[in-house]
Amino acid sequence: DTEVTQTPKHLVMGMTNKKSLKCEQHMGHRAMYWYKQKAKKPPELMFVYSYEKLSINESVPSRFSPECPNSSLLNLHLHALQPEDSALYLCASSQVSGGLETQYFGPGTRLLVL
Amino acid sequence: AQTVTQSQPEMSVQEAETVTLSCTYDTSESDYYLFWYKQPPSRQMILVIRQEAYKQQNATENRFSVNFQKAAKSFSLKISDSQLGDAAMYFCALLSGNTPLVFGKGTRLSVIA
Numbered sequence: 001d002t003e004v005t006q007t008p009k010h011l012v013m014g015m016t017n018k019k020s021l022k023c024e025q026h027m028g029h030r031a032m033y034w035y036k037q038k039a040k041k042p043p044e045l046m047f048v049y050s051y052e053k054l055s056i057n058e059s060v061p062s063r064f065s066p067e068c069p070n071s072s073l074l075n076l077h078l079h080a081l082q083p084e085d086s087a088l089y090l091c092a093s094s095q096v097s098g099g100l101e102t103q104y105f106g107p108g109t110r111l112l113v114l
Numbered sequence: 115a116q117t118v119t120q121s122q123p124e125m126s127v128q129e130a131e132t133v134t135l136s137c138t139y140d141t142s143e144s145d146y147y148l149f150w151y152k153q154p155p156s157r158q159m160i161l162v163i164r165q166e167a168y169k170q171q172n173a174t175e176n177r178f179s180v181n182f183q184k185a186a187k188s189f190s191l192k193i194s195d196s197q198l199g200d201a202a203m204y205f206c207a208l209l210s211g212n213t214p215l216v217f218g219k220g221t222r223l224s225v226i227a
Contacts, residue, residue, distance in 0.1 A: 042205055042217035056214065088157050100147045100209055105159035
């Protein structure tokens with residue numbers, strides 16, 4: 001089973017709203033990732049969690065706040081977003097980070113900021 | 115620095131025919147993995163095939179196979195007996211050392227009935 005689930009599938013929010021994206025995997029993977037993807041572009045890495053600790057933050061604005069409550073869950077808290085933050089947000093997981101491990105992706109959350 | 119180049123922004127193939135998507139990469143590491151991911155219009159990123167650099171044998175997954183030319187740093191994907199469901203954006207990706215996964219810009223594949 002290589003399933004990563006993400007909720008919600010779609011999200012529309014205003015610039016003053018607070019919302020959260022959720023990602024879950026039950027493959028026993030110890031590394032989880034958030035990516036942002038604009039249309040017709042490759043995914044851009046935002047954050048990496050390894051063993052529930054933040055290991056990489058690719059200079060993401062503070063209006064994006066990741067959280068890893070346990071080894072199976074990864075959240076992305078959103079606050080005061082801008083219209084240019086509208087994108088597909090992908091979650092991925094792998095056995096470990098910093099090694100040659102295959103990443104498996106979830107279906108993504110399509111976010112629209114008005 | 116690690117780089118991945120996909121020189122074909124768009125390609126098309128007739129249903130049941132064979133198509134090859136190109137990918138070249140650069141890394142100074144001796145140990146690395148290469149991947150092809152497929153992203154259909156539904157936008158889910160699906161792993162198609164992967165190749166370990168230390169393996170000389172080309173990876174194969176059903177109708178999908180790769181031509182891995184290590185010296186030339188080339189990693190092309192061949193899709194045989196193309197089906198309408200193969201229409202998607204295909205991303206080549208490189209994982210090496212301790213650096214994050216590096217993606218190419220993608221090739222959009224259309225399948226003509």
